[in-house]
Amino acid sequence: MMRQGPIPLFLHGLLEYVGGIAFLAAPVVLDYGSGAATAISLAFGVAMIVVAASSDGPTGLVSQLPRPAHLVIDLLLAVAAIAMPFLAGFADEREPTAFFMVAGVIYLLVTIGTRFSRPQATLAARGSSHHDGEADDRGSASAAAGGSDDDTAGERHRSE
Structure with a gap:
């Protein structure tokens, strides 16, 4: 059974779209020096938007991704975002490392705190x-x- 957190699924979906846009905009706004950080940030942004849009939640557009799968993908993306600066070799760059780690922690906390189950x-x-x-x-x-x-x-x- 999925946990019941304080964050409504509707708000989670909105935050997921905002987070995806943030990952897409971050390389330009924060002026990433690394091509790897830029490419991975763009991939994360697209992945977050695709997950949000394909979810069967209230903000999903096509309702193809079941909530349990959405939860697992969100947890994997959040942990991957935290680890990515070290795995992809851009941990020595301050801006993308800080962005990935802070965004990953926020994503993880939002995911853990979301009510994925139906009332x-x-x-x-x-x-x-x-x-x-x-x-x-x-x-x-x-x-x-x-x-x-x-x-x-x-x-x-x-x-x-």
Whole structure:
């Protein structure tokens, strides 16, 4: 079972897009001297945006990446970002090393603190919606009232 942290999946998705853009912009903004740091930063930026866009969360565009896989990829990317300056040989350059390590730690903390699991009320509503239509209506009303921060009524209807 996935852990329940204080960060809603919606916010996690937004931060993932922002982080991807930051990795894409960092070589220009921080004036990386290393070609390796630049190439790896661009690769990380693209990877973060692809993960965010393909996730089945509320900020995903194509909903192809299941949440457990998203969690594992995020953890791997975060740890890789922290280790990359040493593995790719640009640890002697201050700006890219600091950026990769700080961004990696933030990414790791955000990932650990994210609620990847669907709320129990949503799961119960989905399970009982096959028996009576009222449970689905209550789940939709809960989502409309803000009861669910990582699931939408539209997503519920698509899955049925």
